[in-house]
Amino acid sequence: MRKSPSAMIQKQVGQNTKWYCVNPSPRRKGRKKSFFENQKRGLISRAKLTLESWIITWMNLYRKNAIELTTWENNLRQINTHIIPEIGHILLKDLTTDDVQKFYNKMTKEKFAPATVKKNHQLLSMCLSKAVKKRILNWNIAKATELPKLEDDEARAMTEEEMKTAVANEINSLLKRKKVSSKERILALEMLIVTRYCTRNCTQHFSIYVKG
Template sequence: MNQPLFLRSIIKKHLFLYKIYAISTWKNYYRSIKNHIFPALGHILLKDIKTDDVQRLYNKMAKAGLAPATIRRNHQIIHSCLNQAVKNKLLSWNPADAVKLPKLNDTPVRTMTPEEMAKFISVLENDLWGAAFLTLLGTGISLGELLALRWQDIDLKSKVLTINQALARTKSRGLIFVEPKTDKSKRTIPMPEPVAEALQKHRVQMAQIKLAAGPKYTDQDLVFCTTYGTPIHPRNFTRKFYTLREKAKVPKDINLHALRHTFATRLLEEGENLKVVQDLLGHADISTTANTYSHVSPDVKRKAAAKMDKLLTKKASSPD
């Protein structure tokens, strides 16, 4: 006879499923399992798990002041593992299907206005890392993807860059290069002309720095690196952003991640297809793109209606 199976066991068994995510994401999931799911539900026999048990955990987390996104992350783990138990015929249905989840904060993502964007770009020209920030604004790649770019990933002639890896921080191993989060994250992105030009100048600058550093330079073929060729720590890059933001007199509520959001927002405002924006950002699911940039939709819809005005307006017939 099979021994009783606890919820803890099924989660441990299927924990490998989350290895498809970036290390930082996987660590967040593991922390959720260790701090919330196992203490509250791990001891319950799988056959005895009820919707009320799961709901009680979510209610407790909400009462403790945890963000709706955190509660939903815990739900994603629980629901996914219980779904697997259903597929394995260990359960007849998924008890997590019937829980009530907190609503996500639907406050629009703060992006740079066109005026703020222009002011920020104006301070980048004479800065060693200026090309890096312009690349973020012009391509929408993430910080981890940017800091992992190698010159072999850049085709200045065709004006495209390819995402093959990302830089991640770990406690045990420090900065490491990892595979992109999903297959969608591996992508080729066209570069605007100003980005390509900035990268060409940056390459010349880095060649001069490499020559000056001599044997102290560790050549890893990185596009953006320290003056000794080593990866830039994301924390130091963020500090540099704060300095440039202040110099450009851009409001403090604009954070580094807002450059990626600004890229996507500008494209959507110009009428770009949502599917194209999804592919450029590397989102695995188009619903992620749609939900994140739902605040742009009203403007896009108004512009679409304006286009229909011209199509629907009856033109005056020309005189004979």
């Protein structure tokens, strides 16, 4: 017995016209099933997406060709040193304004300059804005955070003591990380050479750190 061919019927729903397939062919059924399976896999993938995975994707896919390489490398160092160790493990869909605010507050408490906190905020906010544009997120939660006040004298050159403190903070942040690239080790060593200073505790650890 010959099966009825596929046909389309028209149905009026309010002001909209919708078309429905009657007796869909096996091929059409297969395409429909494949569509929903792929959609389901996409939703699951997004459900498991962490901030770390997304911000690295954003840096490599969207940011790398938009800025100078040296700027990109500096941004990536900021992300790997500060953002990922603190909040990178959080699922993107679960990330809250409070999570980000606590991250900024911790940086402030650890005596990082307000400008450094602001730089991390800019990177995080741009990353989340792209996620909103791609409809991965509904809104950018970083926009609701409060940043530490920038001091009027931050534009001036740092004193020797301020430079020493800033370098010590950056080196100690690197020391806390489990994985550090060779380039970052060299950069840290150059920072020490330039300032010719680090805290006694930092210097003791750094001799081991450089050897790897």
